[in-house]
Amino acid sequence: DVKVTQSSRYLVKRTGEKVFLECVQDMDHENMFWYRQDPGLGLRLIYFSYDVKMKEKGDIPEGYSVSREKKERFSLILESASTNQTSMYLCASSSYVAYGYTFGSGTRLTVV
Amino acid sequence: GESVGLHLPTLSVQEGDNSIINCAYSNSASDYFIWYKQESGKGPQFIIDIRSNMDKRQGQRVTVLLNKTVKHLSLQIAATQPGDSAVYFCAENTAAGGTSYGKLTFGQGTILTVHP
Incomplete structure (x- = not known):
C-alpha cells in the first residue's frame, strides 16, 4: 500500500524552539508539498519541491524553510516556532504524470 | 488570483x-479536477478525479460532473x-503544456453530516 508518512501525529513545542516536521513517501514521486490547515482558511501551501534539492515558495512561506536532500523525504523546518504556527500540517506528494496528490495523515503542532 | 470555491459550507442529509x-x-484554463474526502483527524483522501475533456465520471457510489460552460x-x-460524514474538498490543476509539475488549488471544503 503506497503512502505518505509523517513522523509525528501530535507535537507540542515551546515558543522559540526549532521544529522539524518530517515526511517520507514510498511512491517515487517527484513532487512534494507542505500545507497547513486552519479552520476557516482551508489548505494553504507553504512550500513545494519538484525535485531533489529544489524548492519553491508557496503562498505562506514566512517563518518556514524546507529541505529535500533525498527524493523520498521532504522536511519542513520552523526556525523559531511561534504560537501563530499552531496548526495542522499536511504533507503530500504527486508524480509528474498524474496530478492527484497523496496526503499524509497530518501533524497537529501546538506551540505554547 | 484564481481560486476554487464552494457554494455550501455545510450539508446535512439522512442516511440513504x-x-x-x-x-x-474561476480559472478557465484548469484542466484537471479532484475531489478529496477528509475525515476528522486524518489527511485528505482521493475520491475521484475528472479531466476537462470529460463531462461526467463515475466511481463506486460517487459521480463527478463537470460543467465547463459555467465553471x-x-x-x-x-x-x-454515516461513514460518508467528512469534509469534502474540490481541487483544480492548471497544467500549462510542458509544465513539469502540477500544483493544485483547493476549495475551502464542505462539511457533510449524515444522520442515521
Whole structure:
C-alpha cells in the first residue's frame, strides 16, 4: 500500500524552539508539498519541491524553510516556532504524470 | 488570483439519501479536477478525479460532473452512509503544456453530516 508518512501525529513545542516536521513517501514521486490547515482558511501551501534539492515558495512561506536532500523525504523546518504556527500540517506528494496528490495523515503542532 | 470555491459550507442529509456537493472554479484554463474526502483527524483522501475533456465520471457510489460552460463541478454520493460524514474538498490543476509539475488549488471544503 503506497503512502505518505509523517513522523509525528501530535507535537507540542515551546515558543522559540526549532521544529522539524518530517515526511517520507514510498511512491517515487517527484513532487512534494507542505500545507497547513486552519479552520476557516482551508489548505494553504507553504512550500513545494519538484525535485531533489529544489524548492519553491508557496503562498505562506514566512517563518518556514524546507529541505529535500533525498527524493523520498521532504522536511519542513520552523526556525523559531511561534504560537501563530499552531496548526495542522499536511504533507503530500504527486508524480509528474498524474496530478492527484497523496496526503499524509497530518501533524497537529501546538506551540505554547 | 484564481481560486476554487464552494457554494455550501455545510450539508446535512439522512442516511440513504443522495448527496450533492458543489464547487465553483474561476480559472478557465484548469484542466484537471479532484475531489478529496477528509475525515476528522486524518489527511485528505482521493475520491475521484475528472479531466476537462470529460463531462461526467463515475466511481463506486460517487459521480463527478463537470460543467465547463459555467465553471462548475459537483460530487454526487449515492445512498449516503454515516461513514460518508467528512469534509469534502474540490481541487483544480492548471497544467500549462510542458509544465513539469502540477500544483493544485483547493476549495475551502464542505462539511457533510449524515444522520442515521
